[in-house]
Amino acid sequence: MFAEVSEDDITDLLELKDSKSTKRCITHSLKSFRGFLGEDNEFETFDKPKLNEKLRLFFASLRKTDGNHLKKSTLTNYRYGLTKYLKEHCSIDITKDAQFAGSKDVFKAVVVNLKKKGYASTEHKPPISKEDLQKLYNTNSIAINTTTPYGLQKKVWFDIMFYLCRRGQENLRSMTKNTFAIKTDSSGREYVHQQIDEYDKNHRDEASPDDTVGEARMYAREGDPLCPVLSFKLYLEKLHPALNDFWQRTKDSFDITDTTWYCKAPMGKNSLSVMMPEISEKAKLSRRYTNHSIRATSITAMDESGIEARHIMRASGHRSEASIRSYSKRLSENKQREMSDSLNSILQTNQSDNINHELQSENAKGDHNITVTTPEAQPLLGLSAAEIEALFSYETTLEEIPVTPMDITVAPQNVCVSDNQNKENSPHPAVSSNVQLSMNNVQPWWNTHTMNLCPNITNSVVNFNIYK
Structure with a gap:
């Protein structure tokens, strides 16, 4: 059994075989090419050498309406539209016919030039993070x-x-x-x-049954x-x-x-x-x-x-x-973040090393009258938190009195030490001596605006001048 079909029916079927986007691409390509050709725009009647020459000039001169270069994808669409139209209406394949090698070479050269100028990138739709x-x-x-x-x-x-x-x-x-x-x-x-x-x-006339x-x-x-x-x-x-x-x-x-x-x-x-x-x-x-x-x-x-x-x-x-x-x-996005953080960690490590080196250099100059030595077996005097607080509560000195080494490894968190004390207005007798402080895992409560030590110094002995 067969249905009756007319030429109009066949034409309609042929019209439906291409998607709307393909039709728009062909229409836009033809309009641009005819506009480039001017009055002599019936290119379907051109012989191959003439058509090849016109295509060479067309691909090389294509620009946006504002004069800027087209993106590579846009240029490719123009060529696709013309190629499809010429195949169907003139039985000419400008991508494979040897007589169109000239226009093919110019197209490739223009694409390379667009890549060099940054017009070849494709913006992909990002996945949701x-x-x-x-x-x-x-x-x-x-x-x-x-x-x-x-x-x-x-x-x-x-x-x-x-x-x-x-x-x-x-x-x-x-x-x-x-x-x-x-x-x-x-x-x-x-x-x-x-x-x-x-x-x-992806599933059009050329798709397989599978x-x-x-x-x-x-x-x-x-x-x-x-x-x-x-x-x-x-x-x-x-x-x-x-x-x-x-x-x-x-x-x-x-x-x-x-x-x-x-x-x-x-x-x-x-x-x-x-x-x-x-x-x-x-x-x-x-x-x-x-x-x-x-x-x-x-x-x-x-x-x-x-x-x-x-x-x-x-x-x-x-x-x-x-x-x-x-x-x-x-x-x-997660991988990009991870890669950047790995590079950040290297820079931060170098920065930390530089800071520690500068601190050691400053300490070596003796600007704060502080020296850091390796720990040795030394007799340390154990003091209570109250005694330590009393020891460091005085600010001036009148005379020097020797003080034996003291263990302040149990110092409370609110104790602060300063080497820049006011020594003129105190009624107390003067005490000035080197006091050895055992710094086994001492935390950053050492740091004040007048004395800056590296907060992570551990297992060391520090000498201070103490005034009482």
């Missing part, structure tokens, strides 16, 4: 509060994007209540999976209030029964006991495209993440967990392991 994930995904998060229509929808959306490795906003608008299904595996665990294949970026959009599963977490399957079931229950769209607009007002929390109206593409940015702001995350950041987070997490790239491909829908490795090549 662990700190932000913890802030977002907890029972106290208002952004995914399942007792409200807004929070429930945002949580289900995030769960599907995260567990099923969905692209930023691809096919979100076309999802229906039948796109996903709940099943039970051989062990008895429930899970959500995507049951309808899609026509997406290719699928993704084999990832979103398993239930029994006893967890944030169980993704539990949230998914609740969301299905609260959707408007008369609308088959999966993403529906939330009601302006609701009661938690209402059977329906959503309107008989689907969410628009623009609203779906900013779901993660809205969640970022609602949860007060450290930055405004994009929808694609969730996919980057999932793939990065699986890669860091040791899951093989070939298995991740089956979940994410990637068609090559190289695409998976592009995620694993990027440094996570």
Whole structure:
């Protein structure tokens, strides 16, 4: 049995084989090239040498409207659009035909020049940091509060994007209540999976029959209030029964006991495209993440967990392991922080060594009349805390009286020693002598603004001039 088809039907089929983004790329490339050619812009009639020469000049002269250089990715898009159009309408492949070697060489030279000038970098969407994930995904998060229509929808959306490795906003608008299904595996665990294949970026006319959009599963977490399957079931229950769209607009007002929390109206593409940015702001995350950041987070997490790239491909829908490795090549925020801290520790160690060296040099000069010697077996006189406090409570001297070595290793934390005492206005007789202080693990209570010692001196003997 065969259906009747017209030329218009075939034309429509051919039109549908390319994505909207591909069509935009071709249209924009043709418009720019015809604009460059001026009046003689029917390049489909050019012979190959003339077309090659025009392409050479076109690639070399392409600029933004403000005169600045294009990014490498933009230049590549121009070439892709022209290549695809010429293949389909003129049976010419400007990337492989030897007669277009000149324009090919110029294109490569321009790309190299853009790299040298810093126009070749690609801005990757960053994965969500662990700190932000913890802030977002907890029972106290208002952004995914399942007792409200807004929070429930945002949580289900995030769960599907995260567990099923969905692209930023691809096919979100076309999802229906039948796109996903709940099943039970051989062990008895429930899970959500995507049951309808899609026509997406990696699965088009050239895809093999074995290719699928993704084999990832979103398993239930029994006893967890944030169980993704539990949230998914609740969301299905609260959707408007008369609308088959999966993403529906939330009601302006609701009661938690209402059977329906959503309107008989689907969410628009623009609203779906900013779901993660809205969640970022609602949860007060450290930055405004994009929808694609969730996919980057999932793939990065699986890669860091040791899951093989070939298995991740089956979940994410990637068609090559190289695409998976592009995620694993990027440094996570935690790893970047760890690397910087390791370098900081080296600088701080050097700084500490320099400070200790300067202190030792200052002490060696005798500016404070302090000397540090290695410990020796010396008779030490044990004093109580009160006696030590009395000893250091006097500030002036009239005559020198010898004092024998004293053990002050049990000195209280509030005792301070100063070598810069006022010796003129005291009624007490003078005492001046070298007092040996055993500094076994003495803590930084030595430090005052008048006498600075390294706070970590241990197991040493220090000589002071004491005035009483």
